[in-house]
Amino acid sequence: MEITEIRKPGRKLARARALLLFSGGLDSVLAGKLLEEQGIEVVGLTFRSQFFGAEAAVRAAEELGWPLLVVDLSQEQIELVENPKYGYGRRLNPCIDCHGQMARVAGRLLGKYQADFVATGEVLGERPMSQNRQSLVIVEKLSGLKGLVLRPLSARLLEPTIPEEKGLVDRERLLDICGRSRKRQLELAEKYGLKEYPTPAGGCLLTDPVFSARLRRLMEWRGKLRAEDIDLIKTGRVFFESEGLIVVGRDERENEKIAGLVGQSDILVTPAGIKGPLAVVRLKRAIELIDKDRAGNAAHPVERKDMASVTGIKSPASPGEEVEKSGPQTRGRGNVRKLELLQLVRSIQEGKMVPEKTGKGDKLAGVAAALAVREACLLVIRYSQARKLERAEAAVIGWGGSFRLEFDRGEWQKYL
Ligand code: SF4
Numbered sequence: 001m002e003i004t005e006i007r008k009p010g011r012k013l014a015r016a017r018a019l020l021l022f023s024g025g026l027d028s029v030l031a032g033k034l035l036e037e038q039g040i041e042v043v044g045l046t047f048r049s050q051f052f053g054a055e056a057a058v059r060a061a062e063e064l065g066w067p068l069l070v071v072d073l074s075q076e077q078i079e080l081v082e083n084p085k086y087g088y089g090r091r092l093n094p095c096i097d098c099h100g101q102m103a104r105v106a107g108r109l110l111g112k113y114q115a116d117f118v119a120t121g122e123v124l125g126e127r128p129m130s131q132n133r134q135s136l137v138i139v140e141k142l143s144g145l146k147g148l149v150l151r152p153l154s155a156r157l158l159e160p161t162i163p164e165e166k167g168l169v170d171r172e173r174l175l176d177i178c179g180r181s182r183k184r185q186l187e188l189a190e191k192y193g194l195k196e197y198p199t200p201a202g203g204c205l206l207t208d209p210v211f212s213a214r215l216r217r218l219m220e221w222r223g224k225l226r227a228e229d230i231d232l233i234k235t236g237r238v239f240f241e242s243e244g245l246i247v248v249g250r251d252e253r254e255n256e257k258i259a260g261l262v263g264q265s266d267i268l269v270t271p272a273g274i275k276g277p278l279a280v281v282r283l284k285r286a287i288e289l290i291d292k293d294r295a296g297n298a299a300h301p302v303e304r305k306d307m308a309s310v311t312g313i314k315s316p317a318s319p320g321e322e323v324e325k326s327g328p329q330t331r332g333r334g335n336v337r338k339l340e341l342l343q344l345v346r347s348i349q350e351g352k353m354v355p356e357k358t359g360k361g362d363k364l365a366g367v368a369a370a371l372a373v374r375e376a377c378l379l380v381i382r383y384s385q386a387r388k389l390e391r392a393e394a395a396v397i398g399w400g401g402s403f404r405l406e407f408d409r410g411e412w413q414k415y416l
Contacts, residue, residue, distance in 0.1 A: 001105065002072040006058055009043045009067035012114040016168035017041040018150070019106045019115040021099075022068065024056035026197040027121030027153060030188050032066065034152040035119060038170055043113055044068040045106050049077035050230045051205040060197070069113070071105055078225045081206065081215070086138060091212035093204060095130035100142025107145040117148045117163040124154040125179045133158075153177045153185075205234070214238050221245065222284065226291075232261050232282065239379065244372025248279040248379050259345070260338040267398035268341065269376040273351040274392070276384025279376040341397070348395045348402070355395050355402040377405055382415040 009017075018035050022028045022044035032042040044066045046057035054070045061068035080101060084094030099122070106118040122131050122139075129135065136158065140149045147162040155164070155174035164171045177184050189197070205211045214233045219225055221240045232238075232247050236254045239246040249255035255278040262268060265286040269279040347353035377394035386392035392412075393404045 001108075003109075004070040004072075006068040006070055007061065007066070009041075009069075009113050012041060014039055014041040016117075016163060017043060017113070017115045018117055018119040019043050019045050019110060019113060020066075021102050021106060021118065021120045022046050022057050022061065022066075023121070023203070024058075024060035024197070025121065026182075026185055026189060026194070027123055027126075029060060029064065029121070029194060029197060030185060030192070031119055031121040031152045032064070033188070033192050034174060035169070038173055040169065042066050042119075043115060045071065045102075045109065047071050047073045047102055047105075049074045050227060051077060051081075052203050056203055069109070073101070073105070074227065076101060078227065078230070082219065082225050085142075086135075089127075089129050089207070091207050091209060092215050093206035093212070095127070096135050096138055097142065099130065099135075099139045103139055103143030103145060103149055107143050107148065110148075116168055117150050117161065118143070118145055119150045119152060121153060122151045123177050123179075123185075124151070124157050127180075150174075218245070222287075226287070228261070228263060229282065229287075232258075232280065235261075236277075236279075237379075237383075239375070241372040241375050243284050244375070245282040245284075246279055246372060246376045246379065247282075248376070248383060249277045250383075255345070256338070256342060259341045260335070262338075262341060267373055267376075267396060268345065269373065269380050269397070270345050270348060270395055271380050271384045271386045272348055272355065272393040272395040272404045274384055274386045275349050276386060277380050278345055279380050281372050281376045283372065344397065344402070348397075355397075355404045357404055357406070374405070378407060378412040378415060381407060382412045387412060387416060 018032075018040055020028065020032045020035070020042050022032065023046065032044070036042050044057060044061045046054045046061075046068060048054040048070060049072070058068060058070070077098070080094050080097050081092060084097045086094065086096035089095050099120070103118055103120065109115070110118070122136060124136065125132060136151065140146065143149060150161045150163060150169065151158060152174045154177055155161070155171060156176040157178055160171060161169075163169045175184070206215075211234070215225070215230070217240055218229055218233055222229060229245065232245065235247065235257045236250055237248040239248070247258060249258050258278050258280050259268075262280055263282070265283070267281040267283070269281060270276060344353065348355065373396055377396065380394055381387055381392045390409050391406060393406050395402055395404045
């Protein structure tokens with residue numbers, strides 16, 4: 001578990017200290033304010049993953065002068081989304097399990113940061129699925145912190161917690177807010193002079209209908225979630241073919257983003273001799289080989305000749321060369337590669353570099369994986385000015401080599 005201390009909590013000086021699950025949203029700010037008013041020290045704890053960031057919490061904690069810890073939950077969150085014990089909300093958001101996980105992490109940090117209990121900004125009945133009475137009980141159960149999760153905004157409607165019973169927290173000064181109306185929270189915001197705060201759950205991609213639908217499709221398609229795939233479907237137009245995931249950039253910014261996300265087993269596609277989108281094709285089988293290699297099931301690193309057998313695309317790279325794994329450790333090299341790729345793509349689009357021609361009758365046509373490559377070619381033509389031509393070419397770049405394929409108008413017409 002990676003913890004970043006944005007502002008490190010000092011030695012405990014007050015009679016009690018709360019570790020507050022802190023999103024930076026109004027409810028969590030108010031929960032902390034109510035405790036602070038009682039002379040309780042507040043240490044914020046926020047989380048980041050591929051689905052949500054910590055930026056709002058960092059900004060709010062800075063303004064409030066609260067210490068803040070950021071915990072990276074990327075892998076844990078993926079596992080929750082794949083298999084939530086208490087199901088999803090309206091989208092692919094496993095909020096009950098997610099709250100339980102966050103509270104559980106907070107519980108593990110109580111001793112380290114000299115905190116007496118965990119506090120949250122949850123409000124009874126504010127969200128029908130994840131904040132009803134039963135869900136709050138489940139969250140506490142999932143956290144393993146019986147009696148140690150305090151919800152200052154609704155505390156007087158809930159069972160007294162241990163810090164209340166011990167007299168560390170004055171229950172009478174906590175609130176009894178219930179329901180979806182934000183009226184009392186807004187009055188409190190005014191009382192405390194709070195002006196800007198993000199909307200509840202506004203920063204979580206799992207509550208976004210478009211992203212959620214893509215993620216669901218990705219799970220069905222791949223049978224599991226991989227961090228690298230999740231990054232890829234956050235951008236561009238996304239298409240799932242039986243053997244390949246295709247993402248097509250919609251503008252220059254997205255093309256750049258795509259180039260930065262390309263793994264070495266991916267294939268890039270772009271119109272040849274004309275400006276247009278950049279597409280990446282991620283082949284299912286190629287990734288399975290990499291995963292196998294990562295899991296240590298393969299006796300040797302994935303060889304490029306194995307990759308070639310997947311798609312029929314002959315790689316000019318030397319056999320046995322290790323496949324690059326994406327991730328923070330390769331980010332430096334990744335940036336250089338991204339610039340090189342963009343340079344190559346630009347040269348191909350401007351006609352300064354003309355890849356070798358490959359006919360439709362070669363072995364690519366018969367390989368299922370190549371169908372996804374072909375599909376990507378038609379898509380980049382369809383989304384460029386080349387769609388107005390009678391014949392157009394697309395360049396396919398992968399594994400150290402590139403070639404071009406030619407298409408008739410009739411072939412991409414179905415996308416128009
Ligand atoms: S909205 Fe997202 S971050 Fe918030 S509890 Fe639900 S899944 Fe977790």
